[in-house]
Amino acid sequence: MRYHCIIVLSVIAIDLLASLAKPLSPPWDNMHVKHSWNAVPTNWVSLGRPPPGTTIDLYIALKPNREDALIDALYEVSEPGHQGTYRAHLTKEQVADLVAPRPETLELVNSWLEYHGISSSSVSMTHGGNTLKLKGVSVTQANTLLGASYQVYRHVEWGETIVRTVGYSLPRALHWHVLTVVPTTSFVSLRAQWQTPRNDSRGDTVGLVKSASGEPVTILSGRAKVDFATPSFLRWLYDTEAYRPNAMDKNALGVLGLKGDSPSPADLGAFMRKYRNAGDVIKYLTIVVLNDGVFDPTHPHEEANLDIQYAEAMAYPTPHTFYSIGRGPSGTDDWYITWLEYILDQRDIPQTISISYGYQEISTLREYAFYVCDMFAILGLRGVGVLASSGNHGIGRGTCVNKDGMVRFIPRFLPYRHAFSGPYVTVVGGTTDYQPEVAVTFSGGGFPDHFERPPYQRRAVPTFLEDLGSRYQGLYNDSGRGIPDVAAQSMNLPILFNNREQGESGISGATPIVGGIISLLNDQLISTARGPLGFLNPWLYGRGLATLDDITQGSNSGCGMDGFSAIAGWDPVTGLGTPNSRRMMGQLV
Template sequence: MLLGLAVLAAALASSGAHALATPNLHKRFGEPAVKHSWVEVPEGWMDDGSVPPADHTINLRIGLKQNKIDVLIEQLYEVSDPTSASYGKHLSKEQVEALVAPHPDTVALVEEWLAAHDISPAHCSRSPAGDWLSVNVPVSKAERLLDTNYRVFRRRDNGNSVVRALSYSLPRFLHDHIDVVTPTTMFGSLHEMRSTGFIQPSGFKAVTDDAEPQRLVLPGRLATLPASCGTTITPTCLRILYATDTYVPAATGTNKLGVAGYLGEFANDADLQTFFRQFRTDAVGQTLTHVQLNGGGNNQSQPGVEANLDVQYTEGISSPTPNIYYSTGGSPPFTPDSATPTNTNEPYMDWLNFILNQTTIPQTFTTSYGDDEQTVPNDFAVRVCNQFAQLGARGSSIMFSSGDSGVGAGSCRTNDGTNKVVFQPTFPAGCPFVTAVGGTTRVNPEVAVSFSQGGFSNYFARPSYQDAAVSKFLTGVGTKFQGLFNPAGRGFPDVAAQGNGFQVIRSGRVISVGGTSASSPTFAAVVSLLNDFRIASGKAPLGFLNPLLYSSLVPGFNDITSGSNPGCGTTGFTAVAGWDAVTGLGTPNFTTLKNIVAGL
């Protein structure tokens, strides 16, 4: 986007001032080298033509290189590989922190650099492992530190504003010591993250579990399924469909399920009880634990569709397993008030740092939010992905919805200046350390739902655990869509679950909701029951699932072999036998999966 002449002149003047003010610093530390930059203003945003006041305060976070992150990832795979002697021997909080702590040389160099810019290391807050430094600084000082210019950018759709930069730089020698600095070029804020759920049209009528007497017999099952489950989903549908209906959790004193919430979405306690009375009467009275962080709220007068969907279906399947809803505050619109530091931290960062700082954490997590991968700076994506690896190493299974745009939403054009049309993977679903969940619809048999997002990451290489499954799928695809996706990238989703017509209570009334944001909590609830079974049997929780999913657990999935995920002006990928980039390995059969994990 071109700047007006006056704005451009101001920007150049500001840049010149930085250059004149820092010759001694450049001589001492070397000329700055770009750490990350955008070719153009990211899609959906516009430069509003203004700059923040020089004394406007921001909370700057510096992610120091984690000295033994490669060792941590290696150990993550060892404790997650069912053929390893270390399987299930998850790491403690202290062991993880020891591996991600920065090298002393890194700490010394970064502190010297900060001190040279009159930022006292003593004034910096530090994460328990020391891999994050946080300090409040005037934007003018941040600009000199990062050789950048912060501007005010506005969302085109809702007018929300943030203070961001189109690029930032560090002395070249620090590139090996600093992974990422925020807030800088990450435009996706908690207010701009997309929930992967949506209220469905009236054609998906609301029902109760007793509204349809007709029943369908599932192959190989004695239980019968209400015929209404073909269009409207309730806990009864899912519990019978995925064979959890006869399992009674026995480790509820230890096992927990965590739901990450953003966007000012609040899970309503009264609606949860109404949901239980209508759809899971034996769970009436079970409560939900609310944890608020980073300014997150719990406004019970404003029930959120996404929040209610998530907790009603995690609890509706996993009851009486304790559930925790984490309400994470978001970035407020920018206001030029220098008296109070602006909360400009990015998605997932605050939640992840909070969870990793807890001594005891849930064994299962689900999150129903994501961004187009290309809108997330690579340095930010890699650092966040590695934080998910830390959670997995500590024994947690992490589910993310894959997205609701087939192989890509909108024009599918790249934002690197080439303006090419390519398939658009999502983040964090494309991170190899999370389990991405796609969507299905109908029953007897289930088929892929058309919006189920899937494809291949452009940031993360295909992990070895899915080599065989993905290679087979790619052989079937052949030269179709050549050039539209990265065949060497991490494939997603990994698994799938129902994603259409979920009956949700909001403000005391039933609405119908769809999206892979329904699929992720559903699959997470099944995983939570598997963790319950493991813990009750004296075994470790499953932890990072993917190496196990693509090996021992394959027989425990209902293979989805029809349907596709159109997008980007194409027909998209097609569900086939085995893994596919629409429904992954398929949907879970709890009974079979339970029998498999019993022997691990």
């Protein structure tokens, strides 16, 4: 009997040892919700399942091995006070090492993908080294992998269609390792930030004169109203006339065009001949088409023409690259993710990039916003300064009533980053008139909910909030990152479109204007064997503060209210003010 018991126990022990010898696989079917909307986001309606055969490129954003390393390194190279590291930007390979995920993260995620039959040949590392791309996953397989239900959705106002899901899940074992999966639950409808000019009735007309730049202006009580903010006026106003670029072989300016928008080289050439007396400017222009983007010179887009014409007008003859980004044949892709994948894979990137498209923060997933924000931080770490539009709807479009029936100011998230309201891009607002310049009423501004106030704003923003007091209390995030950072002219900008002159207004114009000015600063640095500015904001809120002209008049209305007012110092209408190129160059180190 005793011998029998020993045999039984031995068998049990052998079975236990055998089970311990096998690798323990996480329960991949133990799914838990990663994100889900309670209902289809506002202004979107479902059109049903995508057509059979629809595929998706999925991007799995992985948490890094060293969580704070990216941002710590970004400030090291962006703050003038860091001796030895300021503007010592990193290479593509150095950044990849910095943002690499933990080895166990890769092992777990690859094991999960293998469990679901995802071929390793369709998986690659992208976006600077922290994202796995799954190429050409069928919608059926994506639904199984993510516990999702992808459908085609149409925006009821703009008419565009996308393929998204209102919720998705991940195995519990992966929640700590994966930041987000794209595209899933972020419903965004990009709008260009231009609009037709509108009359301005602020003050009584008392006479017509010529400005110091030679442009016709209308004198209002107390200031001058510019009839057309032409390139010659802008170059006079922002003091760039005397500077001639010298580093054309090393310095470049990029302009991002989304929704498949592209410019007309013929219109650009005619515009530059008229307003800059320039010769063959087309040799300085490169068009990059990605993801079913479009380059059809016979069918240009107003937004693209506006952006490239004013970037080129300010920075000529600096080489320009225009990126035309589509959303793919089935509407499954994400504009920003597609462009960021491309640009971060390049060894040489334009040192300045202008983005004039944005969307409301309310339609974006928080984790998605953080992810895209980190991609812009990578650009800054590699020496790229990104300028982004604050939007054309002041503090918010419409009534600003949220899903809970409460009024809430609606900031933009660009580029995607709260309007690009993320802390690692420089957000541009709008002005008009001169002597003095004043804020335009549609200048986007406010305090995004996704992002806390960054270190460089800890002195500037509280001053404004103290002046504001209890007004609008509870309608905005009083601890959030404040936008915009700077501003420029955005009313009555003439462009050439299909060989005809017309006027445009909007923050779309202000953004490439500032982008062109920053590109000139980079030209001076590079031509004297110094590194480019890269991420601008720590410099702007520090040494650069004295180089900006403070705007203290005007406000940005919206949500049925008067909005915020421009005051002395930083404000969520015109930021720190408008640039003065000559003074800026004097503050470069």
